[in-house]
Amino acid sequence: MKETGVAEVEQSAKMTARRQAMLDAAAAVIFEVGYERASLAAIVRRSGGSLSTLYQLFGSKEGLFEAMIADRCACIMAELSSPDLSARGARAVLLAVGHAFMRVLLTPDAQALWRMVMSEGIKFPRLPQIFFSSGPDRLHARLAEYLYGLDQAGCARVPEPLPTAKAFCILVHGDLYNRVVSGVRSPPEPAELSAYIERAVDMFCLIIQLAPAGEAGDGRILDRW
Known part of the structure; x- marks a missing residue:
């Protein structure tokens, strides 16, 4: 019984590794040639897997593409979920979020992902939906919760937390990011x-x-972040 359990764990670990290898290969191939020109054969060759495993894990090229976008967005947004900000004042929190946000946006991976969303989104409308729900929407919701806490504590005036959170992100990346991502x-x-x-x-x-x-900060508010 124990041997069966060990075998199942090992098999699950192998499948997880194969899945990640295919996601990484899909990102590499699609960033190079775009979604339409990316072939499953090229992705399989680069990942070292098999076509049957790819279909088993993702069902189709579109399924693989969607999983790759969600995976890349999760990696890109991970830093924004991890900083220990509970001991800082509100301005320091916003500065830390701004720095983490821009460090993420300015990585080559994030820029390639955004360019791909822009270029392929017209043909594949679900792509922008996946991108926003997996990345920016999560950040906006998290930041809106924090701003709501500031408003309720009387530290700031934020009558509409979610639009205000979106405005913060736009203000932080602004013209600078647009020029970098466009190659200007x-x-x-x-x-x-x-x-x-x-x-x-x-x-x-x-x-x-x-x-x-x-x-200066209020520990009770900051703990909510």
């Missing part, structure tokens, strides 16, 4: 990026009328 300019040096984020956060703090007490 190179990614900023750390000092330039830091100054850019500080200006955006300070502007946002004025918009939400963050009180000095809110800047």
Whole structure:
């Protein structure tokens, strides 16, 4: 009985590894040639798996594509879910989120993913839906919850937390990200990026009328983040 259980665990681990290898291969191939020109044969060759396993795990090319987008979005957004911000004031929290957000957005993987969403989304309308639900929507919801806490504590004025959270993200990435992702300019040096984020956060703090007490922080509010 014990041997059977060990065998099942090993088989499950192997299948998980094969699945991840196929997702990584799909990302590499699709980022190189686009969704339409990417062939399952090329993905299988790069992953070292088999076509039958690919169909077993994902069902189709579209299923693989969707799983790859969800996987990449999860990886890209992971950093935004992990910082230990509970001991910081509100402005420091917003700065930390802004820095994490831009570090993620400016990675080559994230830029390639966004370009692909833009180029393939017209032909495959579900792609943008998957991208937003797996990435930006989760960040917006999390940030909206935090802003709601500030509003309820009287530290800031945030009558509409979700639209305000979206506005924060737009303000932080702004023109800089659009120019980098479109290839108009190179990614900023750390000092330039830091100054850019500080200006955006300070502007946002004025918009939400963050009180000095809110800047200093309230442990009960920050714990909600």
